[in-house]
Amino acid sequence: MPALVPRAPIVGRYTAQELALAARNHAMPLEALAWDVTPPGLHYTLVHFDIPRADPCAWRLAVDGLVAQPLSLSLEALQRLPSRTVRATMECAGNGRGHIVPRYPSMPWLKEGVSTADWHGVPLALLLDRAGLRPSATELVFWGADRGVDRGVEHAFARSLARAHAECEDVIVAWAMNGAPLAPQHGAPLRLVVPGWYGMASVKWLERIEAVDRPFDGVQQAHSYRFRRAPQESGVPCTRIRVNSLMVPPGIPDFYTRRRIVSAGRVEIFGRAWSGSAPIVRVEFGVDGVWSEAALEAAPGRYAWCGWRATWEATPGEHELSCRATDASGARQPLEPPWDEGGFGNHAVQRVAVSVR
Amino acid sequence: MPALVPRAPIVGRYTAQELALAARNHAMPLEALAWDVTPPGLHYTLVHFDIPRADPCAWRLAVDGLVAQPLSLSLEALQRLPSRTVRATMECAGNGRGHIVPRYPSMPWLKEGVSTADWHGVPLALLLDRAGLRPSATELVFWGADRGVDRGVEHAFARSLARAHAECEDVIVAWAMNGAPLAPQHGAPLRLVVPGWYGMASVKWLERIEAVDRPFDGVQQAHSYRFRRAPQESGVPCTRIRVNSLMVPPGIPDFYTRRRIVSAGRVEIFGRAWSGSAPIVRVEFGVDGVWSEAALEAAPGRYAWCGWRATWEATPGEHELSCRATDASGARQPLEPPWDEGGFGNHAVQRVAVSVR
Numbered sequence: 001m002p003a004l005v006p007r008a009p010i011v012g013r014y015t016a017q018e019l020a021l022a023a024r025n026h027a028m029p030l031e032a033l034a035w036d037v038t039p040p041g042l043h044y045t046l047v048h049f050d051i052p053r054a055d056p057c058a059w060r061l062a063v064d065g066l067v068a069q070p071l072s073l074s075l076e077a078l079q080r081l082p083s084r085t086v087r088a089t090m091e092c093a094g095n096g097r098g099h100i101v102p103r104y105p106s107m108p109w110l111k112e113g114v115s116t117a118d119w120h121g122v123p124l125a126l127l128l129d130r131a132g133l134r135p136s137a138t139e140l141v142f143w144g145a146d147r148g149v150d151r152g153v154e155h156a157f158a159r160s161l162a163r164a165h166a167e168c169e170d171v172i173v174a175w176a177m178n179g180a181p182l183a184p185q186h187g188a189p190l191r192l193v194v195p196g197w198y199g200m201a202s203v204k205w206l207e208r209i210e211a212v213d214r215p216f217d218g219v220q221q222a223h224s225y226r227f228r229r230a231p232q233e234s235g236v237p238c239t240r241i242r243v244n245s246l247m248v249p250p251g252i253p254d255f256y257t258r259r260r261i262v263s264a265g266r267v268e269i270f271g272r273a274w275s276g277s278a279p280i281v282r283v284e285f286g287v288d289g290v291w292s293e294a295a296l297e298a299a300p301g302r303y304a305w306c307g308w309r310a311t312w313e314a315t316p317g318e319h320e321l322s323c324r325a326t327d328a329s330g331a332r333q334p335l336e337p338p339w340d341e342g343g344f345g346n347h348a349v350q351r352v353a354v355s356v357r
Numbered sequence: 358m359p360a361l362v363p364r365a366p367i368v369g370r371y372t373a374q375e376l377a378l379a380a381r382n383h384a385m386p387l388e389a390l391a392w393d394v395t396p397p398g399l400h401y402t403l404v405h406f407d408i409p410r411a412d413p414c415a416w417r418l419a420v421d422g423l424v425a426q427p428l429s430l431s432l433e434a435l436q437r438l439p440s441r442t443v444r445a446t447m448e449c450a451g452n453g454r455g456h457i458v459p460r461y462p463s464m465p466w467l468k469e470g471v472s473t474a475d476w477h478g479v480p481l482a483l484l485l486d487r488a489g490l491r492p493s494a495t496e497l498v499f500w501g502a503d504r505g506v507d508r509g510v511e512h513a514f515a516r517s518l519a520r521a522h523a524e525c526e527d528v529i530v531a532w533a534m535n536g537a538p539l540a541p542q543h544g545a546p547l548r549l550v551v552p553g554w555y556g557m558a559s560v561k562w563l564e565r566i567e568a569v570d571r572p573f574d575g576v577q578q579a580h581s582y583r584f585r586r587a588p589q590e591s592g593v594p595c596t597r598i599r600v601n602s603l604m605v606p607p608g609i610p611d612f613y614t615r616r617r618i619v620s621a622g623r624v625e626i627f628g629r630a631w632s633g634s635a636p637i638v639r640v641e642f643g644v645d646g647v648w649s650e651a652a653l654e655a656a657p658g659r660y661a662w663c664g665w666r667a668t669w670e671a672t673p674g675e676h677e678l679s680c681r682a683t684d685a686s687g688a689r690q691p692l693e694p695p696w697d698e699g700g701f702g703n704h705a706v707q708r709v710a711v712s713v714r
Contacts, residue, residue, distance in 0.1 A: 183397055258381075
């Protein structure tokens with residue numbers, strides 16, 4: 001790979017490039033947390049390059065490389081295979097980047113780069129089994145049809161998974177989302193879905209699965225999507241979604257500031273919490289830095305966000321509400337953004353400014 | 358109405374408030390111009406306050422005020438009435454605001470606050486006829502269920518139309534978009550659609566149509582959505598969509614800058630042009646300020662955008678591509694943004710930076 005061209009960190013207000021990325025890449029409005037499954041068009045999207053215009057009738061998925069029987073499957077052929085639905089919360093690894101100081105020049109997510117969908121498709125393990133992975137195959141590389149330049153290197157978006165993970169039944173090659181064919185921006189006609197992992201693993205516009213015997217060194221695997229404290233570090237790969245939570249901001253908004261206006265008295269607060277590593281075991285609700293226990297709803301499955309509720313006796317004046325989740329591994333959200341030079345994995349607590357009157 | 362609280366103009370980079378609005382309010386990625394009808398989830402959205410969570414079974418539309426027979430209609434009752442489909446290009450009146458200097462603090466649209474849909478519903482004229490408008494009724498006020506504060510004034514989003522316009526058969530009360538029920542962010546379960554007008558007229562989450570005998574003085578009618586050269590002017594209402602055009606940026610993008618990379622040689626350029634006043638009669642395609650005629654496709658209807666094509670012999674180096682539409686009224690896009698203090702109606706030509714290699 002040629003030497004990568006770095007981008008200088010940003011301090012202060014947002015650049016025209018950051019704004020253009022925020023316009024293209026849709027966040028989930030926080031009030032959409034109210035839905036168990038994010039309605040069509042409200043699920044967050046990150047499109048690295050352009051959305052390919054795909055013809056589902058002509059689409060083929062290749063499974064090749066270190067396999068006994070290379071496959072080339074039409075969408076129709078895939079849809080004749082046994083299939084399943086997985087409800088999964090997906091989050092962009094860069095969610096929260098817009099709050100990091102200094103800020104890596106990329107998509108400036110605030111807190112809303114997260115959503116939940118019912119993904120339907122064929123287990124990846126079944127395709128790998130049909131192709132017959134050779135014993136030497138150690139990784140699977142997933143190639144998308146989207147192509148562009150990042151840090152000076154032209155490439156198609158591609159990511160890999162270790163063989164043991166790829167053979168796990170929860171990873172699927174999906175053609176439907178919430179009961180409808182995938183929308184163009186969600187990878188139509190085919191995408192990978194890797195439940196529990198940050199979204200970069202769930203390669204969209206999937207056209208090739210390649211079995212290889214060495215670590216994949218593509219830009220989006222070996223360079224991007226790695227936690228680093230400083231640019232010269234080789235870094236640690238972004239994998240499972242860190243424990244996180246959000247609330248539906250109460251009351252009504254001011255149009256420009258989005259500050260919330262709430263009437264004094266009892267206010268019911270609702271939110272969601274999630275983690276890619278372990279079940280959510282606790283959510284705390286904070287008012288002006290004082291924490292209390294929120295009530296957890298039953299988890300709707302291993303990979304989907306879990307509802308929580310709290311009651312707030314709102315008194316007139318200015319307040320800051322927050323929420324903080326803990327998962328069964330003991331991981332808990334930090335109060336301040338963890339430092340990362342690329343702005344990955346910021347799962348610091350949400351802070352909602354409220355005027356009570 | 359209480360005195361409105363003004364917001365000070367912004368120069369230079371974008372504020373955190375502008376970014377938060379751009380995250381919530383989705384733009385149409387320019388490659389989606391390739392579709393005649395914008396696919397689900399790619400149609401632009403502007404939500405002034407929060408998306409209401411509506412129960413379609415419990416929803417009622419009231420038609421009242423200066424009518425002989427007030428109505429309260431369920432969605433089911435509306436769907437039993439004669440209905441029609443209107444294909445319409447909708448554009449936010451603030452599209453292009455992000456390019457105005459200085460900039461009004463609001464949603465900082467770049468160029469992509471525009472899309473096209475097939476809207477399906479009952480003609481508004483039919484509902485007004487059933488309610489029996491009194492001779493004294495001069496305007497219809499359309500009340501949405503979304504509520505918040507703007508410029509210090511709490512209000513539900515509401516807009517009015519003159520009686521003669523409201524009785525025009527092309528205005529519809531829609532429950533479906535592109536053959537599916539309205540998505541929450543597009544006004545589920547019911548919205549007004551006013552073809553040819555900027556989007557603010559097409560009130561979402563419509564729950565009341567009120568016939569009145571005087572000009573409506575709501576915030577979004579009497580103060581916002583008016584062209585003004587200076588804040589103290591009373592202004593001219595935003596109504597019909599100004600002539601405008603866009604192209605699908607050719608080649609592949611750089612991730613962060615979105616600059617286009619194109620291979621030297623013949624490049625086919627495709628775009629769309631639209632106007633709320635009159636048919637498109639001409640599109641010019643510009644390369645480095647030199648204009649040539651683009652080929653127009655047949656218009657798909659009175660209110661929908663019209664495709665255009667041009668061929669470009671790309672030579673190595675840095676280039677700027679642009680496009681410029683003219684409608685049958687003689688209106689033509691300006692080369693530079695027309696000044697407006699609120700950032701409305703910026704239909705200046707698109708400029709696409711391209712590196713050919």
